[in-house]
Amino acid sequence: MKRRSFLLAGAALGAAPLLRAAPPRRVVIVGGGWGGLGAARHLRALAPELDVVLIERGARFRSLPLSNKWLVGQADALTRDYRSAARAWGYRYVQAEASAIDRDRHRVHTSAGDFDYDWLVLALGIREDYAAWFGDDRETADFARSRYPSAYGAADALDALRDKLAGLKGGTLLMTLPPLPYRCPPAPYERAALIAGWLDARRIPAKILVLDPNTPPHGFQQIFDEHHGDRIDYRSQTRIAAIDPRRRTVRTEFDDFSFDDAILMPPQQAGDLAWQAGLVGRDAHGRPSGWAAADPLSYQSRADERIFLVGDMLDRVSPLFGHYPKSGQTASRQGRIVARRIAALARGETPPRELPDSVCHIATRFDPPEALRIESSFRLRGDGELTQQSRTTRDAQPRGEDLAWAEGMLGELFAPPP
Ligand SMILES: Cc1cc2nc3c(=O)[nH]c(=O)nc-3n(C[C@H](O)[C@H](O)[C@H](O)COP(=O)(O)OP(=O)(O)OC[C@H]3O[C@@H](n4cnc5c(N)ncnc54)[C@H](O)[C@@H]3O)c2cc1C
Numbered sequence: 564m565k566r567r568s569f570l571l572a573g574a575a576l577g578a579a580p581l582l583r584a585a586p587p588r589r590v591v592i593v594g595g596g597w598g599g600l601g602a603a604r605h606l607r608a609l610a611p612e613l614d615v616v617l618i619e620r621g622a623r624f625r626s627l628p629l630s631n632k633w634l635v636g637q638a639d640a641l642t643r644d645y646r647s648a649a650r651a652w653g654y655r656y657v658q659a660e661a662s663a664i665d666r667d668r669h670r671v672h673t674s675a676g677d678f679d680y681d682w683l684v685l686a687l688g689i690r691e692d693y694a695a696w697f698g699d700d701r702e703t704a705d706f707a708r709s710r711y712p713s714a715y716g717a718a719d720a721l722d723a724l725r726d727k728l729a730g731l732k733g734g735t736l737l738m739t740l741p742p743l744p745y746r747c748p749p750a751p752y753e754r755a756a757l758i759a760g761w762l763d764a765r766r767i768p769a770k771i772l773v774l775d776p777n778t779p780p781h782g783f784q785q786i787f788d789e790h791h792g793d794r795i796d797y798r799s800q801t802r803i804a805a806i807d808p809r810r811r812t813v814r815t816e817f818d819d820f821s822f823d824d825a826i827l828m829p830p831q832q833a834g835d836l837a838w839q840a841g842l843v844g845r846d847a848h849g850r851p852s853g854w855a856a857a858d859p860l861s862y863q864s865r866a867d868e869r870i871f872l873v874g875d876m877l878d879r880v881s882p883l884f885g886h887y888p889k890s891g892q893t894a895s896r897q898g899r900i901v902a903r904r905i906a907a908l909a910r911g912e913t914p915p916r917e918l919p920d921s922v923c924h925i926a927t928r929f930d931p932p933e934a935l936r937i938e939s940s941f942r943l944r945g946d947g948e949l950t951q952q953s954r955t956t957r958d959a960q961p962r963g964e965d966l967a968w969a970e971g972m973l974g975e976l977f978a979p980p981p
Pocket residue numbers: 593594595596597598599618619620621627628629630631659660661662686687688689714715716746747750834835836873874875876889890891892893894922923924925
């Protein structure tokens with residue numbers, strides 16, 4: 564795995580290592596989500612001379628987009644096979660946990676051995692900051708995570724949430740939302756709306772209590788009032804002061820509540836490895852921002868130019884709008900941009916400048932169906948600042964656009980080359 568040992572072995576055997584062809588330069592990608600897969604697939608197409616290794620802990624890809632519809636039986640689970648994608652595009656997929664990055668040695672330590680890199684792409688996604696609620700009480704954090712999963716990342720948590728819904732007989736289902744920024748901001752509102760419709764259809768006498776530290780985006784207050792007023796008790800700008808998952812009580816600045824079951828979403832941050840590798844940015848007060856800091860156009864880490872960062876893990880990129888949308892489409896586009904940049908760097912060329920885009924399809928009701936489409940694009944202003952243009956369209960007659968979008972995106976990441 565270490566290319567230097569290949570040359571040294573040659574020297575030890577008395578061979579002439581300089582006569583041997585140099586091993587290909589290597590790009591290691593950690594994270595096989597939307598961002599990492601975009602980088603892997605495009606790197607192989609753009610720079611076949613590079614050795615591309617994708618390190619991902621999971622055995623199979625499972626899409627979070629459309630997972631809310633899957634939870635309430637309105638869509639199939641969108642899963643894909645890493646091995647066949649790697650075979651089709653010609654990169655190496657290693658199922659392993661990356662445990663540390665040695666930036667001085669340009670090496671990633673994983674449960675399947677060490678991998679040296681010439682360039683490293685990190686697309687780690689998010690981690691959930693239970694310490695914000697429970698401090699260093701790991702036992703309570705683990706209890707909350709396993710009993711009341713957010714189902715906002717790991718596939719097995721999605722299964723657990725679906726089982727939970729199937730067993731729901733009534734009472735109060737608490738949903739806490741994380742403070743912004745977090746992954747796919749409209750998705751928790753979609754989830755509340757779809758669960759409300761699902762409870763209606765089954766006449767289950769349960770209420771959904773939504774505690775949201777933010778103000779509702781995209782007209783969701785109106786959508787809840789119009790369609791789900793009897794089911795959803797929605798409280799905006801309501802921060803959690805304390806939560807006791809064993810007693811099933813929650814305290815906010817204004818009220819105390821008890822609950823029967825819950826979907827608990829703590830604050831989110833960049834994935835663990837970004838912290839270990841010292842890639843997390845600082846806020847205006849010099850405290851860790853929680854997210855991995857990169858140049859907004861080159862995606863090179865502010866701390867290490869050999870490391871490219873893509874997807875939900877990224878820190879704010881603009882004083883005008885803050886973070887890039889934490890969406891699958893944005894992550895995948897960023898993976899492609901980074902692939903083009905690395906391919907150009909490998910050839911000694913000037914990398915092209917490109918900006919990502921984002922589309923989110925959000926179901927607000929399934930009977931009769933209704934949806935939102937949220938589109939964002941970006942522009943670089945003359946003064947060097949990025950601006951964002953966003954448009955939200957309410958669609959009273961969706962005709963499967965969400966599935967068509969997801970199949971198209973996943974087709975790009977997983978389909979064999981033509
Ligand atoms: C309910 C829901 C609905 C959504 N709907 C939409 C939508 O309609 N449209 C849209 O564009 N986006 C949507 N999103 C958002 C989208 O899922 C995320 O923005 C996207 O997954 C981000 O991609 P990523 O590559 O940054 O992270 P991820 O997709 O989370 O990928 C990170 C990967 O890294 C792996 N990993 C992390 N650390 C390690 C390690 N140390 N070792 C090995 N592997 C590691 C993880 O296993 C994971 O596979 C939705 C999200 C949710 C939760």
